[in-house]
Amino acid sequence: MPISSAEEPRRDIIFCAFTGGLRAKPGEISLAHQGVLFLDELPEFSPQALDALRQPLETGQVLIARANHHVTYPARILLAAAMNPCRCGGGPGAGKCRRGPRCAIDYQARLSGPLLDRIDIQLDVPPVTAADLALPSPVEGTAEAAARVGRAREAQTQRACGLNAALDLEALERVAAPDAPGAALLAKAAESLALSARAYHRTLKVARTIADLDGADAVRRIHVAEALSLKRQWAGADQAGFAKVS
Numbered sequence: 001m002p003i004s005s006a007e008e009p010r011r012d013i014i015f016c017a018f019t020g021g022l023r024a025k026p027g028e029i030s031l032a033h034q035g036v037l038f039l040d041e042l043p044e045f046s047p048q049a050l051d052a053l054r055q056p057l058e059t060g061q062v063l064i065a066r067a068n069h070h071v072t073y074p075a076r077i078l079l080a081a082a083m084n085p086c087r088c089g090g091g092p093g094a095g096k097c098r099r100g101p102r103c104a105i106d107y108q109a110r111l112s113g114p115l116l117d118r119i120d121i122q123l124d125v126p127p128v129t130a131a132d133l134a135l136p137s138p139v140e141g142t143a144e145a146a147a148r149v150g151r152a153r154e155a156q157t158q159r160a161c162g163l164n165a166a167l168d169l170e171a172l173e174r175v176a177a178p179d180a181p182g183a184a185l186l187a188k189a190a191e192s193l194a195l196s197a198r199a200y201h202r203t204l205k206v207a208r209t210i211a212d213l214d215g216a217d218a219v220r221r222i223h224v225a226e227a228l229s230l231k232r233q234w235a236g237a238d239q240a241g242f243a244k245v246s
């Protein structure tokens with residue numbers, strides 16, 4: 001699996017390097033095809049570069065249009081990105097930011113709504129404390145987790161000749177239709193959170209994958225609830241009772 005990483009030395013990357021450049025060569029997104037593209041400190045990339053991510057995240061392809069010709073390169077990637085809460089590195093909650101809440105608000109606003117809509121899982125990761133380091137290792141180690149992921153991928157391939165991320169709408173409705181409580185929860189969330197059609201279907205894909213990791217044939221309410229809770233901007237809406245895993 002190819003892993004392409006654009007980290008600190010290349011945060012000034014222009015969008016051409018992402019998509020293909022002036023000579024229409026494969027860019028970072030295509031070099032990571034069928035693999036992982038890791039972008040560290042996501043808001044530090046230019047708005048133009050971030051905007052260039054939207055099309056390939058949606059279609060799995062990059063279209064490069066030049067004066068005399070068009071070229072399409074494959075770009076089906078797993079995008080993984082990281083960022084600090086604010087530019088200072090700590091965020092107001094960590095006590096390292098002296099600029100107040102505005103610092104985090106301005107920094108996080110560099111990521112557009114349409115880009116965030118295409119990122120299925122968004123999580124806050126609290127700092128590791130000394131007490132955390134003293135805790136025993138998790139019951140499920142890396143090897144066990146990798147084996148579980150392998151079983152889930154195998155189940156997806158056997159069921160639909162492809163991974164959940166690549167399912168078209170018809171296949172998604174066939175293999176990921178939740179049970180009645182799950183469907184009711186998703187319908188309520190779609191209305192309360194004003195989910196876009198894209199977000200609705202991506203939530204279904206994530207719920208199907210969670211069920212696969214669980215070894216479950218059917219997508220149940222708990223899988224839908226967990227999928228909803230994995231999106232940062234929705235998790236805060238759990239007072240409504242639909243975003244908490246139950």
Ligand SMILES: [Zn+2]
Pocket residue numbers: 086087088089090091092096097098099100103104
């Ligand atoms: Zn700050």
